[in-house]
Amino acid sequence: MSKLIDVQNLTLQFRTDEGLITAVDDVSFSIDRGEVMGLVGESGSGKSVTAKALMHLNAGNAIYAPESRIILHTDQGEVDVLSLKKQSDLKLVRGGAISMIFQEPMASFAPALSIGKQMVEQLQLHSDMSKARAKEISIEMLDRVGISDASKRFDQYAFELSGGMRQRAMIAMALSTKPKLLIADEPTTALDVTIQAQVIDLMKDLVGEFGMGIIFITHDLGVVAQTADKVSVMYLGRLIEEGPVREVIRTPAHPYTQGLLAALPKLEDLDSPLTPVPGDIPSPLERPPGCVFHTRCPKVIGDICRRTLPHAIDVAKGHSAACHLHEEAKGAA
Amino acid sequence: MSDQDNLITARNLSVTFQIGKGLFNKASLKAVDNVTLDIPKGSFFGLVGESGSGKTTLGRAFLKAVPITGGTATYSDDEVTYDLGTLAGRELRDYRKRAQLIFQDPYAALSPRMTVRDIIAEPLEVMGLTKTRAETDQRVREIAAKCRLNLEHLRRFPHAFSGGQRQRISIARALVSDPKFVVADESVAALDVSIQADVLNLLKDLQRELGLTFMFISHDLSVVAHTCDHVAVMYLGRLVETAPTRQLFEAPRHPYTKALFSAIPSLDPDDTGRAQRLVGEIPSPTNQPTGCKFHTRCPHATEQCKREEPQLEHADGPGHEVSCHRWRELMSEPA
Known part of the structure; x- marks a missing residue:
C-alpha cells in the first residue's frame, strides 16, 4: 500500500500566560491509503491537537519545533504541510485532500444557513464546478450516507435534523470533496449507542467504497476495536504505544494501555471489580520528568522511570511501546 | 417485597x-x-x-x-x-x-x-x-x-x-x-x-x-x-423492561433491550454484532406511534403491535417484568 501521510517528530507547544505548554511531544506515525488508524x-x-496539526489548524500561539515534519503524499507529489502559509495553499489540507468530522455536529454547522448551502459552498471552494453540479453531488452524498428524502433535507437547517442525521450530514459534507484522509474527532461520542452503531457501520462501508485513510480519534476502545486497523495510544502528548488493533487490544504492552483496558466495564464478566488507573492525569504545566506516565504507573521499576524518557521498542512486528519494562526484557534476552 | x-x-x-x-x-x-x-x-x-x-x-x-x-x-x-x-x-x-x-x-x-x-x-x-x-x-x-x-x-x-x-x-x-x-x-x-x-x-x-x-x-x-x-x-417515556441486573443481562426479553446490548461496540475486533442493528431513530415524543411505542423500529413488529399497547407483565424470572406482546415467542430466538 502506498503512503498517504507521514508525521515525523511532531512537537508542538502553546504559548500561554502561565508559560509554555507542551501539547505534543516528538510524535511520529504514518498512514497508508485506505488505512484506518x-x-x-x-x-x-x-x-485532537495532533489531528489539527495535520490541517495546520492550531491557534496562533502554537509553536512547532523546527524538526517537526508533516508530509502529505498527493498524486501531484509531496507537500510539506507545516511550510504552507498562504490561504490558497492551505485549502489543500483544509477540506481538499484532508477533511474533518467534529464531535458535536450541532456546533459545526452554521445555524443560519441551510445544510445544502454549506455543502455547495465548500464544493465550489475546492473545485470549479457549477452550482447546479455541486447541488447534484451534495444530494447524491446525502443519499449515500443514508439520509432519506435527500433533496428535501438539502434545504433544511441543522436544527431541523436529529443528532444522528446531523452527524450523517456532516460525514456527507466531509466526503463530498473526495478527501484522501478523513479525520474523525470523536464522531460518535455525542450519539446514543444505537445511533453510534449505525454511524460506525456507515463509516466502515464508506472506507471500502472511497478508499480513503481515516484517523479515528476516540477515548472509547470498543469503538476503536470495531473501526480501526491500527491503534496509537497517546498520554500527555507522547505516543506511548502503537500497533495493529488486534495486537494492542489483546496483548497491550504499555502499562497505561493495560490500565485503560482494565478500567473498562465488561459485559462478559459482571463480578470483576472495576480497576481505575490510579490518580489523575498531571497538568500539562507540570509534566513529569522521565516517563510521563510514571506518576500513575503501577509497574514503576525504579529511578530509571523517574529520570529517563523511554523510547519506543518493538514488542512484536509493527507493535511498539515506549516503556522501560520492555527495554529491561530486551536487555536481558 | x-x-x-x-x-x-x-x-x-x-x-x-x-x-x-x-x-x-x-x-x-x-x-x-x-x-x-x-x-x-x-x-x-x-x-x-x-x-x-x-x-x-x-x-x-x-x-x-x-x-x-x-x-x-x-x-x-x-x-x-x-x-x-x-x-x-x-x-x-x-x-x-x-x-x-x-x-x-x-x-x-x-x-x-x-x-x-x-x-x-x-x-x-x-x-x-x-x-x-x-x-x-x-x-x-x-x-x-x-x-x-x-x-x-x-x-x-x-x-x-x-x-x-x-x-x-x-x-x-x-x-x-x-x-x-x-x-x-x-x-x-x-x-x-x-x-x-x-x-x-x-x-x-x-x-x-x-x-x-x-x-x-x-x-x-x-x-x-x-x-x-x-x-x-x-x-419514549414508557418502562419497557425491568429486572435484577444479572437476570436482565443474561436473559433480556424485550427486543429493545436486546438491541441496546448488541449496539455496544465490542472490544473484540472480530465480533461486529451487526445482526441486531436497529434502523431509524427514536420518534419525536410530540408525535408518538400508536400501539407499542417501539413498533416503528422493532424487527419483530406485527399488526397487533401497531394497534395495541402492551402492558408490563411478569416475565420468566423473579422480579423480571417486560412490556412486549411477543416476548414468549421471541425467547426461542437467539439473543
Missing part, C-alpha cells in the same frame, strides 16, 4:  | 409538559408515561434509555423538580412518608434534605467563583442545617474525607481540579445534607474511562457506608451492569 487517549493527551 | 421495603414507589406516574403558547397550537409532550416501579431501600437502581426516553424527567419527578401530572409517587423512609404529588411548604423543604441530585457535567455544576469549601458548605447554609461556622467546617471536612478529597484542597477554586476531582466535589456537595435518596444523572458520562471506574467505585462505597439509595441514570449499559442491583429500561 485509531488515536486513543484521555482528555489532555494531545490527540 | 412489601411496600415498607421500598423507598420510592411510583404508580402509573406521568409527566406531561405543555408546549406551544398560542390558543390553537397547544400541544402536550408526554415525557413520562404511566410508569410503575419500586426502588427498594438501600438499592443501586439503574435507569437506562436513549436520549428522549424520559429517564432524566423521571429522575427529576422523584426529586420533585418537575410537576407530576398523573398517577402517584411516594417517598417513604424510616421517619417520614411523603406523597410527592402534593408535597409543599415545610415538608417539601424537609424532602430537599432527604433527596439530592448529582449532575452530569462537573465542569458546569460548580461555581468558578466559590472555593471548594464554600461549594460543599452551601447546602448546609441554605437549609440551615448547622448553627455555627465551626460546625459547618466540621461537616464539610467529614464529607470531603469520605469522598476522598484532599482536605488541603478545600481552599482552592474548582478550576484547579481535573474532571474526576470535580466530580468528587459534586458528590460531596450532594451528600453533605445527609440525604437518604440520591439521583445520579449521567454522573460518569463526561469522565475519561480511567477516571470513570474510580468515581463508580466511590459511589458504591459511599452507598454501602452511608446506607444510601441510589437512582443511577445512564445511557451506558456496561456501566450500569457493573454498578446497579436492579435495572429499568425506558423507551
Whole structure:
C-alpha cells in the first residue's frame, strides 16, 4: 500500500500566560491509503491537537519545533504541510485532500444557513464546478450516507435534523470533496449507542467504497476495536504505544494501555471489580520528568522511570511501546 | 417485597409538559408515561434509555423538580412518608434534605467563583442545617474525607481540579445534607474511562457506608451492569423492561433491550454484532406511534403491535417484568 501521510517528530507547544505548554511531544506515525488508524487517549493527551496539526489548524500561539515534519503524499507529489502559509495553499489540507468530522455536529454547522448551502459552498471552494453540479453531488452524498428524502433535507437547517442525521450530514459534507484522509474527532461520542452503531457501520462501508485513510480519534476502545486497523495510544502528548488493533487490544504492552483496558466495564464478566488507573492525569504545566506516565504507573521499576524518557521498542512486528519494562526484557534476552 | 421495603414507589406516574403558547397550537409532550416501579431501600437502581426516553424527567419527578401530572409517587423512609404529588411548604423543604441530585457535567455544576469549601458548605447554609461556622467546617471536612478529597484542597477554586476531582466535589456537595435518596444523572458520562471506574467505585462505597439509595441514570449499559442491583429500561417515556441486573443481562426479553446490548461496540475486533442493528431513530415524543411505542423500529413488529399497547407483565424470572406482546415467542430466538 502506498503512503498517504507521514508525521515525523511532531512537537508542538502553546504559548500561554502561565508559560509554555507542551501539547505534543516528538510524535511520529504514518498512514497508508485506505488505512484506518485509531488515536486513543484521555482528555489532555494531545490527540485532537495532533489531528489539527495535520490541517495546520492550531491557534496562533502554537509553536512547532523546527524538526517537526508533516508530509502529505498527493498524486501531484509531496507537500510539506507545516511550510504552507498562504490561504490558497492551505485549502489543500483544509477540506481538499484532508477533511474533518467534529464531535458535536450541532456546533459545526452554521445555524443560519441551510445544510445544502454549506455543502455547495465548500464544493465550489475546492473545485470549479457549477452550482447546479455541486447541488447534484451534495444530494447524491446525502443519499449515500443514508439520509432519506435527500433533496428535501438539502434545504433544511441543522436544527431541523436529529443528532444522528446531523452527524450523517456532516460525514456527507466531509466526503463530498473526495478527501484522501478523513479525520474523525470523536464522531460518535455525542450519539446514543444505537445511533453510534449505525454511524460506525456507515463509516466502515464508506472506507471500502472511497478508499480513503481515516484517523479515528476516540477515548472509547470498543469503538476503536470495531473501526480501526491500527491503534496509537497517546498520554500527555507522547505516543506511548502503537500497533495493529488486534495486537494492542489483546496483548497491550504499555502499562497505561493495560490500565485503560482494565478500567473498562465488561459485559462478559459482571463480578470483576472495576480497576481505575490510579490518580489523575498531571497538568500539562507540570509534566513529569522521565516517563510521563510514571506518576500513575503501577509497574514503576525504579529511578530509571523517574529520570529517563523511554523510547519506543518493538514488542512484536509493527507493535511498539515506549516503556522501560520492555527495554529491561530486551536487555536481558 | 412489601411496600415498607421500598423507598420510592411510583404508580402509573406521568409527566406531561405543555408546549406551544398560542390558543390553537397547544400541544402536550408526554415525557413520562404511566410508569410503575419500586426502588427498594438501600438499592443501586439503574435507569437506562436513549436520549428522549424520559429517564432524566423521571429522575427529576422523584426529586420533585418537575410537576407530576398523573398517577402517584411516594417517598417513604424510616421517619417520614411523603406523597410527592402534593408535597409543599415545610415538608417539601424537609424532602430537599432527604433527596439530592448529582449532575452530569462537573465542569458546569460548580461555581468558578466559590472555593471548594464554600461549594460543599452551601447546602448546609441554605437549609440551615448547622448553627455555627465551626460546625459547618466540621461537616464539610467529614464529607470531603469520605469522598476522598484532599482536605488541603478545600481552599482552592474548582478550576484547579481535573474532571474526576470535580466530580468528587459534586458528590460531596450532594451528600453533605445527609440525604437518604440520591439521583445520579449521567454522573460518569463526561469522565475519561480511567477516571470513570474510580468515581463508580466511590459511589458504591459511599452507598454501602452511608446506607444510601441510589437512582443511577445512564445511557451506558456496561456501566450500569457493573454498578446497579436492579435495572429499568425506558423507551419514549414508557418502562419497557425491568429486572435484577444479572437476570436482565443474561436473559433480556424485550427486543429493545436486546438491541441496546448488541449496539455496544465490542472490544473484540472480530465480533461486529451487526445482526441486531436497529434502523431509524427514536420518534419525536410530540408525535408518538400508536400501539407499542417501539413498533416503528422493532424487527419483530406485527399488526397487533401497531394497534395495541402492551402492558408490563411478569416475565420468566423473579422480579423480571417486560412490556412486549411477543416476548414468549421471541425467547426461542437467539439473543
